[in-house]
Amino acid sequence: MDDRPASAWIGHDLGERTVSWTERDAILYALAVGARADELDLVFEDRLRTLPTFGLTLAQWAPDALGGLGAFDAGRALHGAQRLEVLADLPPRGELTMSARVEAVWDKGSAAVFEVRVDSPCFVARWSIFAPGQGGFGGERGPGGRAAAGGGPPGLTAPVATFAEQAALYRLCGDRHAIHIDPAASRAIGQERPILHGLCTMATSLVGLARALGEHPADLREAEVRFTSPVLPGDVLSLAAHVEGRSAAFEVGKDGRTVLGSGRAGFGG
Incomplete structure (x- = not known):
């Protein structure tokens, strides 16, 4: 390094x-x-x-x-x-x-x-x-995380299903890190089995959000998320969103823990 x-x-x-x-x-x-x-x-x-x-x-x-x-x-x-x-x-x-x-x-x-x-x-x-291990150099801390948008309960909830073979399939799109396919590599980072790619979780959730909103997923115009917890292929996640027009602030969770936080997406076209 x-x-x-x-x-x-x-x-x-x-x-x-x-x-x-x-x-x-x-x-x-x-x-x-x-x-x-x-x-x-x-x-x-x-x-x-x-x-x-x-x-x-x-x-x-x-x-x-x-x-x-x-x-x-x-x-x-x-x-x-x-x-x-x-x-x-x-x-x-x-x-x-x-x-x-x-x-x-x-x-x-x-x-x-x-x-x-x-x-x-x-x-x-x-x-x-x-x-x-690379902080402490005297620089600015940068912007803080976005607060959860919207008050009260979310206006939209929907399941987001992943599938058992998803990480094995998604890695053919370019990210071939061993933690997504090799049980020994995933155990080395404290996971019981290979985990889903964060960008796969993000994209799968955005497809699910689009369906729930009645939007076409190809009409996505902006998106952002924070990755907060790993997802195992086959997990059924829960999406909760506050919707305003063709935009939404959302989080995705599993068993009471957040896996995607501070999510925002907007659709157009």
């Missing part, structure tokens, strides 16, 4: 990356985050609409590249939060050039939080990476 202080990475340019995809990739992704066989415009190439969160799989190279440069210990770092702003629809097949940089590094005392921003013509994506 690089021995420079975490603050040295503020503004670091991670360069550009051009990626391409086909209808097969977009369909595989949709199935991995819970699309049904009868949702033909998500799973049939003749009328395909690409889910906006698919862009996060195309941009995953950026936080991975930062970890590869030694900015943080990739074996200990945690994906703390994710934001997505949609600028234009992703086509069913195409090529996209993205640029990335370290937008900020916050000092949380015992840890640092690296904010990685990826820009493209279709979206802006931001990763918050929580890096234990």
Whole structure:
């Protein structure tokens, strides 16, 4: 790992990356985050609409590249939060050039939080990476977590079902970390069996939210969540949302614990 202080990475340019995809990739992704066989415009190439969160799989190279440069210990770092702003629809097949940089590094005392921003013509994506042991460099603490929106009980509740094979399927979309497939690797981090990818939990929950709102999941225009607890493939989660127009503030939980907190999503189109 690089021995420079975490603050040295503020503004670091991670360069550009051009990626391409086909209808097969977009369909595989949709199935991995819970699309049904009868949702033909998500799973049939003749009328395909690409889910906006698919862009996060195309941009995953950026936080991975930062970890590869030694900015943080990739074996200990945690994906703390994710934001997505949609600028234009992703086509069913195409090529996209993205640029990335370290937008900020916050000092949380015992840890640092690296904010990685990826820009493209279709979206802006931001990763918050929580890096234990790298705080204490005298920097700003950064913004606090968003308070839960809305007073009183949520106006909308819905189950969000995951399935036993989901992590094994989602990893074919790009994130092949062993904790999502190898029981020995998951036990090493204190989990009874392989866990679901955070971005898969996020996308599956957003598909469920769209259905509950009567929106099309491909009409998502903005989203953000904080990852607070792991999910096991096959868990049935509960979504609770406060709705305002075509936007919602939401949380997703399991057995009384929150797995996605401070969630916000907006739909358009």
